[in-house]
Amino acid sequence: MPGRPDGQGRNPRLGDGDGVTTDAARAAEHAARVSYGKLLAILSSRTGDIIGAEDALADAFAAALATWPRDGVPDRPEAWLLTTARNRRIDAMRKSARLVLTDEVPDMLAPFPDPDALPDDRLKLMFVCAHPAIDDTLHTPLMLQTVLGLEAADIARAYLIPGSTMAQRLVRVKRKIRDARLPFTLPQAEDLPQRLGAVLEAVYGAYTIDWQEGAGDLSHEALFLATTLADLMPDAPEALGLAAMICFIEARRKARVVDDTYVPLPGQDTGLWDGVLIAHATRFLARAAAFGQIGRFQLEAAIQSVHANRADMGRTDWRAISQLYAALRRLHPTVGTAVGQSAAVGEDAGPEEGLRLLDLIDPAAVAGYQPYWATRAHLLARMGQAQQAAAAYEKAISLCTDAPSRRWLGAQRERIKKGLL
Secondary structure (H helix, E strand, O other): OOOOOOOOOOOOOOOOOOOOOHHHHHHHHHHHHHHHHHHHHHHHHHHOOHHHHHHHHHHHHHHHHHHHHHHOOOOOHHHHHHHHHHHHHHHHHHHOHHHHOOOHHHHHHOOOOOHHHOOOHHHHHHHHHOOOOOOHHHHHHHHHHHOOOOOHHHHHHHHOOOHHHHHHHHHHHHHHHHHHOOOOOOOOHHHHHHHHHHHHHHHHHHHHHHHHHOOOHHHHHHHHHHHHHHHHOOOOHHHHHHHHHHHHHHOOHHHHEEOOEEOOHHHOOHHHOOHHHHHHHHHHHHHHHOOOOOOHHHHHHHHHHHHHOHHHHOOOOHHHHHHHHHHHHHHOOOHHHHHHHHHHHHHHOOHHHHHHHHHOOOHHHHOOOHHHHHHHHHHHHHOOOHHHHHHHHHHHHHHOOOHHHHHHHHHHHHHHHOOOO
């Protein structure tokens, strides 16, 4: 269990040792994985002290491991953890010099709401993390840790900096939130545009990380937050676009991995796609388009919409996808967008044209980017350049940490070696 705040992330990683029964440990692990952000948001909203709330939650999870094996797992683990954490926080404040404060202890003594009754409390905490008084480079990392439960080391890898550096930065910014007493409220309408972008980026980032390598809990949380944002902000087209995009992608979850092996989107069985989620996504995207204010997430959702149309049309309109990627690249010029455009053009105009676009990307930017090498391998294989394609697949495999994707990449490499591609 975590101890004093060190910025490493408060989402506990629990095991089955130390005499803890398997059922109790699994219950605590599940609660830590799916409820941490919700509980932290409720606790910290009372005092504005994220670090204190993290410590209280750490104590609550430790208490769960000590008492649940003996007394049994409570019917409502979230409520049990919230009550225990609140009591630990009150005790800590009473024992400290902060006892003289007149507002924090009464706030903590007031009854807490049902954890299931406040779907937007996490969003309030996310908007606090995006406050203009906080360095904008830390908005998304802070949300990824405090609300979505990622470890500082994992966030640091995405930002290409040492884990200790990210941890120190996160501790400092949490102290700033506490000391400045930044309000835990949804901002006024006129302040939303300034903060909404960082919130959307954090939700998207969490979904992407878990979709590729996680167990699904974090991506389900991101889906919930994205759709809640769309419902709370029906006049924000990019919030609607993000909800649409995640719904489209989530609809394909059952088709993405078959027999523990990744299945590329064009080869997925559309019968396994979730039609209800696709319908939700289509409605979100239509509502966004009605505003006539095109944005990055709307374009990404539109690309996913074209892919989803294969379920009805029986074919993929690669020309439409390549055109959408061209628009997305003008609006959001990233390495990922450039690689996506190259792949789509390769399917539409031929592998030679796709490779030409790939070769325009800065080599230093894609040296360690696995999708680039997988795309390059695919296009080279289509051109009959088996040796170069096999080498590109080897590079992609070396960069891949997702086991199902590694199996698929390995199978493609073997097919090339056997002359089957």
